[in-house]
Amino acid sequence: MFRVYWCLLIGWLCLPYSLFSQDQSFWAKHKVAVKAREKYFADGYFFGEQRVLDTWQSPLIYSGTSLGYSKAYISRSKGFYKEIALQFFFSPMAHSRSAPWDPDLTRSFYPQFFIQYLPIQIKKDSSLYPIWLGLNIDMGWQFRINDRLQNSAIAYEFWLPAIGPSMRIEHAFSFRERNYRLFRKDRKLGPGKFKAYASMTLPLVAWASRPPFSSLADYVGGDDLFSTAWDQRKAASLGSYRRVLIDWGVWWQGRERRSVSLGYRWEFYQIDRPGHRVQSGTSVVYVRFHSLFRP
Amino acid sequence: MRKRILLLLFIGTVLNSCTSLLLDEEPAQNPQAIFEFTWKEVEDKYPFFELKGINWQSVKQKYQPRIAPQMSEEALFDVLAEMVNETRDAHVNLASPFNVSFYTPVFLNAPENLNARLVEQYYLFPNDYYLTGGFDHSLLDSNEVLYLRYESFALAYTQQQLDYVFNRASGKRGLIIDLRNNLGGSISSAFDLASRLADKSRPVIVSQVKNGPGALDYEVPVNGSVVKQSPGYTGPTVVLVNRKSYSATNLFAAMVREFPQVTLMGDTTGGGGGVPVSRELPNGWVLRLSGTRTFGLDGLNLEQGVPPDRLVYLSADSVAANRDNMIEEALRLLRP
Structure with a gap:
């Protein structure tokens, strides 16, 4: 039965929402008041690298490929930017001192739920050069499995939620000087336009949890006995939890309802616990396909 | 436009380098560093020193002189295995590709x-x-x-x-x-x-x-x-x-x-x-x-x-x- 649920979930995630979207004539025909706000669903595909130092398990830095997928709802207008995303990442990693007899492969899974809510527009005089400032809320769960000579170890941490300021800048442009038929020469929003964007997010406070100094999670069958130890893990607060997220790229609106963005995201976070520390740096390039479902 | 693209690529490169700067350094991999790391791991994490009357500091003094910069992997393993066996605990094992230590006198x-x-x-x-x-x-x-x-x-x-x-x-x-x-x-x-x-x-x-x-x-x-x-x-x-x-x-x-x-x-x-x-130890062995x-x-x-x-x-x-x-x-x- 669970397989059916998984299939339904994956199917839902992969469903192009544009199938259900309506064009403007639909709204006009039915005399529905349309807000001056663009709403998109976006499918994002991420590819890059992740490096992790988790001294709870190893003094060595593990690095490897990071693959990701995100399903996002994006709403943007002159004075408002909102993004809600579900993100899944998978990173097979190994460390540089792996011996041929044991690659010490680490498999890292980290689903993340992400809300970026930017209601304050600093620069209002031009819709083509807005700067938004607002709040970022995200929660996530990172789960790593390490293959070992004797035991497989599992490490995990989650943050629930991380809250901090976020800023986003957008700047529209076109290749006016180039005689491209593809791009319009005016600066109005529409097909053929580029928008460059950059955002920086600084989650400051989080309830971030890690396994304790020693954990039985890496012992097969030990979880039942020590499940209550979960409650005893202390939250990491300001000072023991540091994180920064920088994201920039270009967004090209190819057609009325289709647009694509190419971007680069860098994220670093660190959690300090008694006796150990986890640090993670992720650099990914991504492509996001946006489907406008309500203009 | 070209300048902007170059600027973005520059920023990307800088951020990627930031990861290397922000990550802590890995420990050295020489026999002395591996010995120190192993000894410290046991000192910090082993729960039965008091119960068994083990003076872990004196264990260090006993085994550290046997560590030499050019010693073979087998020799290093033998010293480390002997040291961790001072815990008289069959749950304390050192694993390498060629050997796994196991304290058997318990049995x-x-x-x-x-x-x-x-x-x-x-x-x-x-x-x-x-x-x-x-x-x-x-x-x-x-x-x-x-x-x-x-x-x-x-x-x-x-x-x-x-x-x-x-x-x-x-x-x-x-x-x-x-x-x-x-x-x-x-x-x-x-x-x-x-x-x-x-x-x-x-x-x-x-x-x-x-x-x-x-x-x-x-x-x-x-x-x-x-x-x-x-x-x-x-x-x-x-x-x-x-x-x-x-x-x-x-x-x-x-x-x-x-x-x-x-x-x-x-x-x-x-x-x-x-x-x-x-x-894990700095050389990839497992304690x-x-x-x-x-x-x-x-x-x-x-x-x-x-x-x-x-x-x-x-x-x-x-x-x-x-x-x-x-x-x-x-x-x-x-x-x-």
């Missing part, structure tokens, strides 16, 4: 108290006993007692297989569970088996996870409880143990001694009350060491082993007569 300095061939031939009966999910079992004493041998808690079984075994024990006069030479395995399996013998649901052990480098850095104690399961067996039961009943088996012995109908018979179990955790301490409800630290209710050793005379006097003693105890 070798005690009578073996088991003759496996004799048990197989005269109590399980070749070609006659049942093999159900890792349990070897046969009926003894005019089919009135179920004899159950479980060689390792690492041998998996299903709940249906456990149901079958305990359905077979149902209505019998007694049950013997032979855990001699069972070195342990899954803690969950130990709890599952104990839950079939429980007279009622109850806490049976107390455990503490070490959560910091200080001698007193432990999380609050957590009770480990069994929940009575059916089908089970709450008639007279004898659990046979020897010094090689270790780790999960040691834990099982501590659990079942709380049940009034269970008699623990044989030698004191081997210990292994700290559940092991694994850590496994006890990361918790576990107590019986009476405060007994299970690292010391669980003493039997009835101390019985296997006698040479008995073996010469093709009898296992420990099983015979259990059968006598189960007779009305």
